[in-house]
Every structure is written in C-alpha cells, then in structure tokens.
Amino acid sequence: MEKLPDVAALARQLGQGTEPGAAEPPAWFADPNRPYWNMDAELKLEEFATLRGQERAWARLRRTIRDVYDASPYWRQRLDEAGVVPEAVRTPTDYARMVPLFDKEAHRQSQEDSLAAHGHALGLHLRVPLDQLRLICATSGTTGNPTYYIYDANGLMGSNEVYARALWRTGVRPGMRVLHGFALSMFAAGVPVVHALNYMGACAIPVGAEAGTERLLLQASLLKPEVLTCTPSYAEYLIEKAPQVTGREIGAFGFKILIVGGEPGGSIPEVRKKLGEAFGAKVYDMQGPAMSCDANEGFHMSSMGGSWYELLDPDTKELRPIEDGATGEWVTTSLSAAKGVAPVLRMAVGDLYQLFTEPCACGKTGWRYRIVGRVDDMLKVKGVMVYPAAITKVVQAHYPRLTGFYRIVLDEPPPRVVPPLRLKVEYGESEAGRLEALRNELEDAMHNALKIRPEIEWLAPGSLDRSVHKTQVFEKAYLEK
Ligand SMILES: [Zn+2]
Structure with missing residues (x-):
C-alpha cells in the first residue's frame, strides 16, 4: 500500500468533507485501509x-x-x-x-x-457573476447546443468530495497513477474526475479519449498507471487494439483497477467478466459520482x-x-x-x-x-415500451458469440416503431457457420426480456464503428430518406 502524501495538507483541503476549516485531520484519515474516503459522512448515510x-x-x-x-x-x-x-x-x-x-x-x-x-x-x-466560475463542463448533446454544468470554487470542492468517495471505494488511493481515458472535453466525468483525483492525493494522467488509442496505449506502457478510466466499449476496443499497436496483450500493462462509465456495460456480469479477465483488473462501473460495488448490486x-x-x-x-x-x-x-x-x-x-x-x-x-x-430513448413497439439499455443487456450477455456491438435501425422518428423492431447485430468470430440457430436463440432471449420479437440482420465482426466516446445505438435511417 502506498504511503499517504502530506496527510495534514490534504486534510486542510478537505474542508467540506470533515469539519469546515479543520486544521488537523481526524485520526481515521491516516489509515489508507479505511473503507470510506470520508468516514464521518459515509457511515452516516444510513x-x-x-x-x-x-x-x-x-x-x-x-x-x-x-x-x-x-x-434566483x-x-x-x-x-x-x-x-x-x-x-x-x-x-x-x-x-x-x-x-x-x-x-x-x-x-x-x-x-x-x-x-x-x-x-x-x-x-x-x-446566479453568480461570470468571474466567479472555475469550470464549465458540457454534455455531449447529440442534437443542438450542449447542456452546461457550471462550477464555482465551492461547487468544485463539493464535486471533488463526492467523486473522491466514489473513487476510494474502488481502491484508488493517494499516490496511485490514474490514466484518464474518458473524453475530457465533453463529459462531466472528464475534467471533474481529474480534479477529484488531485483532491484525494492521486496522480491523474489526463490523456482523454480524444487523444486516440495509440497515444493512450503509449502512455500506459511508459507510465505504468495502476488505474484506467474509460467507457466500457473503449475498454473492449483496447483489448482488440493493444496487441496490434504495442505487440502486447492489455493484461500485460499492469492495470489493477478499471473504472468504466458513460454508457451501459460495466454492470453487466458478462462484460465485467470479459474486461476483468482481459485487463487482469477489478472492474467498477461509474455513473456520475455513484459507483458500483464488489457485489455488483447497482450504483x-x-x-x-x-x-x-x-x-x-x-x-x-x-x-x-x-x-x-x-x-x-x-x-x-x-x-x-x-x-x-x-x-x-x-x-x-x-x-x-x-x-x-x-x-x-x-x-x-x-x-x-x-x-x-x-x-428520451424509450421506443414504443405496438404499445410495448422498449429501452435500448435492455437490448444492450441481452446482446452483451451473449458475448463472445456476439461481439457486443449492435445498432437499432429506426425507419421513422422515435418513439413509435412499426414492428418488427430492426436490429443490426455483429456475430462473434466463432459463430459464422451457425447463424440461423443463433438468430432463433437471440430472438427468444429478446422476447423473454423485452416482450417483443425483433428482426435481426447479421453483421460481420468489426463492421460497426467502435466509439471512443459514447456508443450511439440508434441508426436513424429516417434521416436518409
Ligand atoms: Zn454494494
């Protein structure tokens, strides 16, 4: 376990987490094995x-x-x-x-x-003058202008505190190097997480998804970070890409903790297992400052x-x-x-x-x-409400017989879908010769989970774009008409 760097200085920064303005850290603060970042606040949650x-x-x-x-x-x-x-x-x-x-x-x-x-x-x-602001983040609005989330110094402190609590629960500790592979510019888990890592005494390596896979893998091999944060589809992409770019499997990079988020995947047992085995790391799913746990029982x-x-x-x-x-x-x-x-x-x-x-x-x-x-993503197929997250779950549960990548083809603007719901699904390498059996099995699984029977079009493995940001599951065919 790493030694804590300058505990007193760190605790003085804590402010909001313990007693405001406390000069001395509380006794528990020196224990790097404590279960919570903020023992006072987190034990009181109940x-x-x-x-x-x-x-x-x-x-x-x-x-x-x-x-x-x-x-206001x-x-x-x-x-x-x-x-x-x-x-x-x-x-x-x-x-x-x-x-x-x-x-x-x-x-x-x-x-x-x-x-x-x-x-x-x-x-x-x-509510405040513009010169009070310290950070402006934007969601990656898929249509029109982005939505802004704004921080002043206090707001940033609050954000740091709640993210530190979440990150501590995964095993991130002061002194650890964390390779940040979320998109830094357009995502609330971008720069705010970098701030929070500093706040808790960890070392952030803010490469970001924007830098591209080769740069990220290069930094990983040169700096040996213990922790990686990125979307689950990007993590899956790194498994494929690492041997091609570096000649080494991703498991050889030495990551101990993989924190994914930004899209569904990290809480699906099959995806967790795949990522955990390939990276040789413990896998956690993050949604804002809420974190999955070792029991994988939600955020x-x-x-x-x-x-x-x-x-x-x-x-x-x-x-x-x-x-x-x-x-x-x-x-x-x-x-x-x-x-x-x-x-x-x-x-x-x-x-x-x-x-x-x-x-x-x-x-x-x-x-x-x-x-x-x-x-917003809800579809209505003959009165049945269908959420893409539920489709993702079924598709990812069939890994490796499916690659986990798919699209929902929309012939008219959502939410109404005239049945059948059309899906383009990538089959796994091993399945090329037995797609009919797989189709029946997948349609049954979808019917059990969603109460509808979609129409499946097969795609060869690797044909869909691997997004480094957030995977867009809708293919809006009605826009091309
Ligand atoms: Zn739990």
Missing part, C-alpha cells in the same frame, strides 16, 4: 434513509424552496408563473405537483434565453444526505413512493441549491432508475440504483 432522516431532509427542502425563490430571479419567475408560493408547498406530493420540473427542455430554454439576454449560453438560472450513492430525491411515473409525472425495488424517473434537488452557482429545483435529466434502499451484500453504505433506461 441515517438519511430513516423516517427521521427523511423528515429532516424535507424540512431542509422547504427552506430551500424559499431560499431559491429569494436568490429565474426561479422566482418560474414559480410565480406556476402560481407557487414557496410556503404553500406543504408535502412532498405538493412539491411534485406544484413545482415545475427542470428537464432537458427547460435547461435548453434557459440557455437559449440567456444567450439572447446576456450574450452567453450558461442559462438564466446562473451506490455516497453523498445522498445533501439532496431530495423523487421517483416519478415517466408518463404521468406522478410521484411514486420511494421503497426498495421501486422504479421511475429520477428527479433530484440539492438541499443547498440556493447557494449554488446555478440553482435548480427538481432536476430531471431523463434517467429511469430502479432504486434499492435495503443494505447491500457488499456491506458498503448508501442507497443503490440500476439504470432502467432513458426517458
């Missing part, structure tokens, strides 16, 4: 899930609504337009029914209006005390009860939103989660969730 914890969070949220109303002209206008007086929001159901969602459309509109009004696209909900939320959470029916937007196994559209409100650079009530990015509130087999704290799909 309290949040109790009735008392929830009541306390609700009381804080009620104050937050008033504070946001007072602090944007929200004052939105709530006024909706006829909402903060004090009239008396129950969680009131909150869900009365306060409008800040969904992708609202976010886009706020950015567009701010471009017209202020000459920048950071959003009307931006652990290691910072949940600071937010209010809602699960909604994706069609009616009605509130669903939060309980173990419940599914719905995930909506969050930071309880310190009013102090943020760009306050947001009811942030809805369009993720459908299944939530687990019971203790995890891995023994670590925090609620967990699995991603069911994205509200």
Whole structure:
C-alpha cells in the first residue's frame, strides 16, 4: 500500500468533507485501509434513509424552496408563473405537483434565453457573476447546443468530495497513477474526475479519449498507471487494439483497477467478466459520482444526505413512493441549491432508475440504483415500451458469440416503431457457420426480456464503428430518406 502524501495538507483541503476549516485531520484519515474516503459522512448515510432522516431532509427542502425563490430571479419567475408560493408547498406530493420540473427542455430554454439576454449560453438560472466560475463542463448533446454544468470554487470542492468517495471505494488511493481515458472535453466525468483525483492525493494522467488509442496505449506502457478510466466499449476496443499497436496483450500493462462509465456495460456480469479477465483488473462501473460495488448490486450513492430525491411515473409525472425495488424517473434537488452557482429545483435529466434502499451484500453504505433506461430513448413497439439499455443487456450477455456491438435501425422518428423492431447485430468470430440457430436463440432471449420479437440482420465482426466516446445505438435511417 502506498504511503499517504502530506496527510495534514490534504486534510486542510478537505474542508467540506470533515469539519469546515479543520486544521488537523481526524485520526481515521491516516489509515489508507479505511473503507470510506470520508468516514464521518459515509457511515452516516444510513441515517438519511430513516423516517427521521427523511423528515429532516424535507424540512431542509422547504427552506430551500424559499431560499431559491429569494436568490434566483429565474426561479422566482418560474414559480410565480406556476402560481407557487414557496410556503404553500406543504408535502412532498405538493412539491411534485406544484413545482415545475427542470428537464432537458427547460435547461435548453434557459440557455437559449440567456444567450439572447446576456450574450452567453450558461442559462438564466446562473446566479453568480461570470468571474466567479472555475469550470464549465458540457454534455455531449447529440442534437443542438450542449447542456452546461457550471462550477464555482465551492461547487468544485463539493464535486471533488463526492467523486473522491466514489473513487476510494474502488481502491484508488493517494499516490496511485490514474490514466484518464474518458473524453475530457465533453463529459462531466472528464475534467471533474481529474480534479477529484488531485483532491484525494492521486496522480491523474489526463490523456482523454480524444487523444486516440495509440497515444493512450503509449502512455500506459511508459507510465505504468495502476488505474484506467474509460467507457466500457473503449475498454473492449483496447483489448482488440493493444496487441496490434504495442505487440502486447492489455493484461500485460499492469492495470489493477478499471473504472468504466458513460454508457451501459460495466454492470453487466458478462462484460465485467470479459474486461476483468482481459485487463487482469477489478472492474467498477461509474455513473456520475455513484459507483458500483464488489457485489455488483447497482450504483451506490455516497453523498445522498445533501439532496431530495423523487421517483416519478415517466408518463404521468406522478410521484411514486420511494421503497426498495421501486422504479421511475429520477428527479433530484440539492438541499443547498440556493447557494449554488446555478440553482435548480427538481432536476430531471431523463434517467429511469430502479432504486434499492435495503443494505447491500457488499456491506458498503448508501442507497443503490440500476439504470432502467432513458426517458428520451424509450421506443414504443405496438404499445410495448422498449429501452435500448435492455437490448444492450441481452446482446452483451451473449458475448463472445456476439461481439457486443449492435445498432437499432429506426425507419421513422422515435418513439413509435412499426414492428418488427430492426436490429443490426455483429456475430462473434466463432459463430459464422451457425447463424440461423443463433438468430432463433437471440430472438427468444429478446422476447423473454423485452416482450417483443425483433428482426435481426447479421453483421460481420468489426463492421460497426467502435466509439471512443459514447456508443450511439440508434441508426436513424429516417434521416436518409
Ligand atoms: Zn454494494
């Protein structure tokens, strides 16, 4: 185990994680084998899930609504337009029914209006002067302008703290070298993760997916990093590419920890197994600052005390009860939103989660969730709702008989699909001679998982683009008509 570098200096930086402004680190901080980055905060996560914890969070949220109303002209206008007086929001159901969602459309509109009004696209909900900002990240918007996420010094500290908690749970420790292979420019897990690695005393090697495979592999062989972060499809691509570019298998590079994210894959047992065996590393799946665990029972939320959470029916937007196994559209409100650079009530990015509130087999704290799909990606095939994430799961479960790469061909704009749903699927090398049997088997597996029977067109292994960013599963044939 690496020795901690300058523990006292690191702890002074911690600030938000322990007592603010604490000069001396707490005793547990010197122990590199401790289970949590922040023993104080992460052991308390369970309290949040109790009735008392929830009541306390609700009381804080009620104050937050008033504070946001007072602090943000944007929200004052939105709530006024909706006829909402903060004090009239008396129950969680009131909150869900009365306060409008800040969904992708609202976010886009706020950015567009701010471009017209202020000459920048950071959003009307931006609360502080531009010179307070320290970092601007953008999602890789597949259509139109990107969506911005903005940090001031405090926000960056908060981000560092929650990412450090997630990274520590995988075994990342001070002094370790971490090769960063996520896209640095267009991804919230890009530069913010680099900042968090510095914050926790690890050494970031920010190569990024943009640099290309050869450069990444070169850095890996010259610098011997212990940890790699990238998308799961990029990690799979590196398995193929490493011997061609360097003459060595990826397993010979010495990675101990592989952290994947940005697209589905890292939580699918077959993909985890494939990556783990090829890299000779432990594999974890990351979604924002939530991390999968050794039991692979979903993403652990290691910072949940600071937010209010809602699960909604994706069609009616009605509130669903939060309980173990419940599914719905995930909506969050930071309880310190009013102090943020760009306050947001009811942030809805369009993720459908299944939530687990019971203790995890891995023994670590925090609620967990699995991603069911994205509200935007939902397809309706003869009234049956189908999510690409579910198709990905079936395809990847058939590795190595399928390569794991496929596309959904859309002949008209989603969500409506006239059956059959068309899939282009790459078969594995070994299967070239027995595609008919494989087709029947795959169609049955899809029917079991999705309740629909897609039409499968075979592609030779390697024919689809291997994305270094995020794999786009839709082939929009209707655009070419
Ligand atoms: Zn767990």
